[in-house]
Amino acid sequence: MATTNTTDAHDDCWKLSCHRDLTAKEMREELEARGYHVGSIMDKDRLREHLRRSDLGLMSYYKCTNEELRQLIEARQIDISSYTDKHRIGPRQDLTHSLDRADMHPKFHGFTKxxxxxxxxxxxxxxxxxxxxxxxxxxxxxxxxxxxxxxxxxxxxxxxxxxxxxxxxxxxxxxxxxxxxxxxxxxxxxxxxxxxxxxxxxxxxxxxxxxxxxxxxxxxxxxxxxxxxxxxxxxxxxxxxxxxxxxxxxxxxxxxxxxxxxxxxxxxxxxxxxxxxxxxxxxxxxxxxxxxxxxxx
Incomplete structure (x- = not known):
């Protein structure tokens, strides 16, 4: 998804804001106002990424239990076997990273139906x-x-x-x-x-x-x-x-x-x-x- 820093330039209408002008405190306040949970994150790049996810309508996984994460993976039919074998960093991180990775490559083959x-x-x-x-x-x-x-x-x-x-x-x-x-x-x-x-x-x-x-x-x-x-x-x-x-x-x-x-x-x-x-x-x-x-x- 393309992003933009401007508000009135040619072809900006369909692009997402990249939120470059916001401080970490302002980004956290904006996410809280949207009800988008990010835990205790204060890193600007990670907060900016969560704002982008929120703009795209993607859910936050921070308050999901491990069981709820597994249910989401199963419901979306995400194959995590090869990914978790190569990037073993802990059970919860495996689950959230698998969902984040699937979010980056969305598929909706049934839209025209x-x-x-x-x-x-x-x-x-x-x-x-x-x-x-x-x-x-x-x-x-x-x-x-x-x-x-x-x-x-x-x-x-x-x-x-x-x-x-x-x-x-x-x-x-x-x-x-x-x-x-x-x-x-x-x-x-x-x-x-x-x-x-x-x-x-x-x-x-x-x-x-x-x-x-x-x-x-x-x-x-x-x-x-x-x-x-x-x-x-x-x-x-x-x-x-x-x-x-x-x-x-x-x-x-x-x-x-x-x-x-x-x-x-x-x-x-x-x-x-x-x-x-x-x-x-x-x-x-x-x-x-x-x-x-x-x-x-």
Whole structure:
């Protein structure tokens, strides 16, 4: 399982946190909060490994008796004869190491035999761990396991996740997109773009060669979330913003209204189309133009 140190980088959404920034005390507190028993361990590497196991949903064996460990090994049909002969370090250690080793190579050959409804619930639990909004992601590894899983998982991935559209304001009025954003839009199949129901627009601005994630006080729009109805032909737009005071405030309010009016017009065209999966790549570019128009004098 891949891990990451970052929280908003491309393709981080399906990776586990490696917890590099936590102290031993913080890791123990986190494990205790999760009810994950680790005995008296204080070694950071071992605590980090137990956090990873907890993230993966693997159980802790610390409070299991030897008999309970043997029952787990028998139930999972783990062959420990060759392993314990080579690594004889004591009965309990043999049992826990055998289970840990099996955990590192999980097998679930019966997954595709489960009812489709149950498989969809499992996909949903997997997607629930993704970030609130994901930026220009590749399709997660789960979509590449087999044809059946891909057919079931891909519609849920695009239809459930919130996709971030990062915009960059430069030269005062011009609004553009990063190369990464453009690459994702142009390499994602049209039928997959059509499945998207939730977009999150965020804007950064370039000032004196520096990229700022915040906005100056005259900017009418900081972030904007757009939801397309799953069944009905509806949409909603929610935005957060900072407004300046006095004369500047009036100008910012006017810009915000102009942006929202243009975005609503763009989304109205989407929901008027026949069928239920109507979003197109051109609609995302139309949203960019709607934001850009709000900066025009």
């Amino acid at each position: 489960l009812p489709a409804e149950l498989r969809n619930q499992i996909y949903g639990y997997h997607l629930a761990d993704f970030q609130k909004s994901i930026y220009a992601p590749s399709q997660p590894p789960l979509s590449k396991t087999c044809r059946l899983i891909r057919q079931e998982f891909i519609p849920l991935f695009y239809g459930t996740c919130c996709f971030e559209v990062r915009l960059l304001r430069i030269c005062g009025q011009r609004v553009t997109m990063s190369d990464r954003m453009l690459l994702w839009l142009r390499s994602t199949a049209a039928e997959h773009i059509a499945l998207i129901r939730h977009l999150h627009l965020s804007i950064a601005y370039e000032k004196k060669g520096m990229l700022h994630a915040e906005f100056d006080l005259t900017d009418p729009l900081v972030t904007c979330s757009i939801y397309l109805g799953r069944k009905s032909k509806t949409f909603s737009i929610w935005s957060s913003h900072y407004l300046a005071q006095g004369v500047q405030q009036a100008a910012a309010v006017a810009r915000k209204k102009e942006m929202e009016k243009n975005m609503r017009a763009a989304m109205a065209r989407v929901v008027r189309r026949a069928g239920k999966n109507n979003l197109r790549i051109g609609d995302i570019f139309a949203l960019r133009r709607a934001v850009e128009a709000g900066y025009e004098e």
